[in-house]
Amino acid sequence: MARRKHHEEHANHEAWAIPYADLMTLLLAFFVVMYAISSLNEGKYRIMADALTTAFGGAPRTINPVQVGNQQVQGGGWDSPSVIRAGTKIGPSAPAPSNDPTLLPAMASQMRMPVSIRNQAQLQRAERQLNGIADKLTATLAPLIERGMITVRRTELWIEVEINSDILFPTGSATLDVHARDTLSKLAEVLRDAPNGVRVEGHTDNIPIATSLFPSNWELSAGRAASVVHLFADQGLQPARLAMVGYGQFRPREDNASAEGRNRNRRVMVIILADTAQSIDPITDRLSADAEAADATQATAAGTPVTPIAPVQLPPVPAGSRVGAAVPPAMKE
Structure with a gap:
């Protein structure tokens, strides 16, 4: 084939x-x-x-x-x-x-530049203005500062005026003492003509309170802060510059185990911001964040679980009424 x-x-x-x-x-x-x-x-x-x-x-x-x-x-x-x-x-x-x-x-x-020259100039002016306020406060409140009843602290963004509640309010009350009004009026006189925002914080110790007016330390601390805010407004500070908050016993400065520590924790903080009242929110957030971080560190060291606590803010009290009106109606008996 x-x-x-x-x-x-x-x-x-x-x-x-x-x-x-x-x-x-x-x-x-x-x-x-x-x-x-x-x-x-x-x-x-x-x-x-x-x-x-x-x-x-x-x-x-x-x-x-x-x-x-x-x-x-x-x-x-x-x-x-x-x-x-x-x-x-x-x-x-x-x-x-x-x-x-x-x-x-x-x-x-x-x-x-991280910050423009214009902003740097604004920061420098704000710093000088804040230093001037701090100097006036230190001179005005010198007697109480020497006695340790008032502490003035200066930071880059605000001034803290820490006032012991014992010189402002009777025990378990949010009604200002007569002498306290004189002290706060001097403080308001320094702040009246300044454009800075002012934040008032109320703090208590951990001794429980349960009255018809103050069911807990939150209401007591908020009522005390509201009393200071209303006095500032009556003394001529613009209400738009003012803010208040009550932290109760949840922002302690010292350990509540001793009488001295509880006395330090019963306080009112007046915070003068470096900017106008528009800066209240950002600085408030930073203050709250710093406080929460400090509390978390404290509680972790002690082995205590950390539970976030929201501050209580109360509505304004009508002119001429007592501080008790600042408590929400639902909380009254």
């Missing part, structure tokens, strides 16, 4: 064309992407620059709108869209926009 003749197959010399076409497609896509990244949209750049400048405390600048299709993003000049004129270079080698020659230096300086 005759064998079938085997025909030799010819080599395909055009097999390189397919990977070559794939490579060209990838290179084209790569350069398109690089071109898109390197193209500078002046309008978007100026908007970003203004946002950075404003975030770092600088004055906002006029922004041209950005043309996106048939829509405009409104900026400083609504009727003058940002366009690229004929002959303008684009890409990495293009010169920076020359509409505002101070834009790039301003951005560079803002990026180099």
